[in-house]
Amino acid sequence: MRKVVQLVLIGLITMALAACNSSNTKTQGKEEKGKITVGGKDFTEQHILTKITSIYLKENGYEVDEASSMGSTVARSALENGQLDVYWEYTGTALMVYLKQDVETDPNKAYEKVKDMDKKNKLVWLNKSDFNNTYALLMRKDRAEELNVNSISDLADLVNKDPNTLKFATNSEFYAREDGLKGLEKKYDFSFPAKNVVKMDTGLLYNSLKEGQVDVTVGFATDGRIKGFDLVTLEDNNMFFPAYNGAPVVRQEILDKYSEVGDLLNELADKLNGDTMKELNFRVDVKHENVNEVARGWLEEEGLIN
Structure with a gap:
C-alpha cells in the first residue's frame, strides 16, 4: 500500500513539474514574441489576406488569434478599441468612410493622407501594396x-x-x-x-x-x-475611380512592443500586387480551393515560409 501511495505521489509530482515547465516555456515564448489578434472583413480577398497574415506571424513565432468575417466599420472600431491588433484596410475606404475626406484617385496621395491622418488614432499604416481593389x-x-x-x-x-x-x-x-x-x-x-x-x-x-x-x-x-x-x-485613363490600395494597419502599441511585426507585414505588402490578388481570389472563388491552403501555398512559393 505504501508503495502504491509513493507511486501516486511521484506521478503527481512529475505531472506538476511537467505543467510548470510547460507554463514556463509558454511564458518564455510570449516574452520572446507575443500574442497578436489578426482581423479581417467578410469577403474572399479579406479572408485570404487574414490567412496569409496569420500563418506568416505564426511561422515567425507569434501566437495568433483570428477574428475574420467582420463588417467594415466593425473591423475599424475593433482596431481602434484594441480588440484587434492588425487587419488589412483599403486607402479609399479609410479616407472616405472613417476619416470623412473627399475622394482621392491618386494612390500615393490617398495613402500618404490616411497614413498621416491616422497617427492621431495611434494607428500605423504599413507599406502600401500595389493591388488596388477599386x-x-x-x-x-x-x-x-x-x-x-x-x-x-x-x-x-x-x-x-x-x-x-x-x-x-x-x-x-x-x-x-x-x-x-x-x-x-x-x-x-x-x-x-x-x-x-x-x-x-x-x-x-x-x-x-x-x-x-x-x-x-x-x-x-x-x-x-x-x-x-x-x-x-477597361483602363480608367481619366482616373475617375478612387484609390483602394490595400495595406496592413497596426496599432502603434503593438509595434512598440514587437518591432519585428512591422518588418514582417511590410514583407507581405511588398510582395502582393493586382495580378497576385486576382490569381488568389480566382483560386478561391472560381476553383473553390481552400483559403488556408491557398494562403500557405502562396507564402511557400514566395519563399516566406518552408
Missing part, C-alpha cells in the same frame, strides 16, 4: 476586342456614336452614387440610355456579363472572376 468597368475579352474598346474613353466614344450598341449592368449602389455611374458619365462625357442600363444584385453582375446578357458591367479590379470568366478591365 471599382472597374469590365467587358468580355472577345467583345472588347471586337469593338476595339480598351479604355473607358473608348467606351464613351462608342456610346456617343451609337447609344444602343451596349447594355450596361450595375448594382443599385453604383447606379445611385455620385462617385458611381453618374459621376463616371460626367467625367467621361457620355451617357448610357436608361433602357440600356440593367440594375441587378451584385452577385449576378459577373455571370450576366459572362453569359452575354450585357456588354459591360461594374466590378472590382482584383476580383478572381476577371481571370476565371476571361474578362478585361
Whole structure:
C-alpha cells in the first residue's frame, strides 16, 4: 500500500513539474514574441489576406488569434478599441468612410493622407501594396476586342456614336452614387440610355456579363472572376475611380512592443500586387480551393515560409 501511495505521489509530482515547465516555456515564448489578434472583413480577398497574415506571424513565432468575417466599420472600431491588433484596410475606404475626406484617385496621395491622418488614432499604416481593389468597368475579352474598346474613353466614344450598341449592368449602389455611374458619365462625357442600363444584385453582375446578357458591367479590379470568366478591365485613363490600395494597419502599441511585426507585414505588402490578388481570389472563388491552403501555398512559393 505504501508503495502504491509513493507511486501516486511521484506521478503527481512529475505531472506538476511537467505543467510548470510547460507554463514556463509558454511564458518564455510570449516574452520572446507575443500574442497578436489578426482581423479581417467578410469577403474572399479579406479572408485570404487574414490567412496569409496569420500563418506568416505564426511561422515567425507569434501566437495568433483570428477574428475574420467582420463588417467594415466593425473591423475599424475593433482596431481602434484594441480588440484587434492588425487587419488589412483599403486607402479609399479609410479616407472616405472613417476619416470623412473627399475622394482621392491618386494612390500615393490617398495613402500618404490616411497614413498621416491616422497617427492621431495611434494607428500605423504599413507599406502600401500595389493591388488596388477599386471599382472597374469590365467587358468580355472577345467583345472588347471586337469593338476595339480598351479604355473607358473608348467606351464613351462608342456610346456617343451609337447609344444602343451596349447594355450596361450595375448594382443599385453604383447606379445611385455620385462617385458611381453618374459621376463616371460626367467625367467621361457620355451617357448610357436608361433602357440600356440593367440594375441587378451584385452577385449576378459577373455571370450576366459572362453569359452575354450585357456588354459591360461594374466590378472590382482584383476580383478572381476577371481571370476565371476571361474578362478585361477597361483602363480608367481619366482616373475617375478612387484609390483602394490595400495595406496592413497596426496599432502603434503593438509595434512598440514587437518591432519585428512591422518588418514582417511590410514583407507581405511588398510582395502582393493586382495580378497576385486576382490569381488568389480566382483560386478561391472560381476553383473553390481552400483559403488556408491557398494562403500557405502562396507564402511557400514566395519563399516566406518552408
